[in-house]
Amino acid sequence: MNAQTFDWMGQAISFRSGESIAAALAAAGIRQFGADPLGQETRYFCGIGACQCCLVRVEGTVREACITPARAGMRVIPMEASHD
Numbered sequence: 470m471n472a473q474t475f476d477w478m479g480q481a482i483s484f485r486s487g488e489s490i491a492a493a494l495a496a497a498g499i500r501q502f503g504a505d506p507l508g509q510e511t512r513y514f515c516g517i518g519a520c521q522c523c524l525v526r527v528e529g530t531v532r533e534a535c536i537t538p539a540r541a542g543m544r545v546i547p548m549e550a551s552h553d
Contacts, residue, residue: 475543478550484539491516491523491534502534503547511548524548 474481477494484493491513494502502511502525514522518536525534526546534545 473541475539477545488539489535490537490539493539504549
């Protein structure tokens with residue numbers, strides 16, 4: 470069976486069906502998701518989308534990583550990264 474992956478800053482991140490972006494990043498050892506507009510580090514915290522601590526850009530749109538399902542081939546970057 471082929472592993473499903475998405476792109477995080479040029480790194481292929483494996484995930485299981487139904488797994489969130491944040492859970493897949495955490496399983497890959499990635500705990501910090503980059504800075505927010507105020508320069509604070511974003512991270513996986515509440516797991517239910519309430520705290521807004523895990524904001525990332527998914528295909529250019531800001532999303533909560535903890536409640537956004539991972540999809541094969543998607544591009545995920547830190548919120549404040551260049552999003553050309």
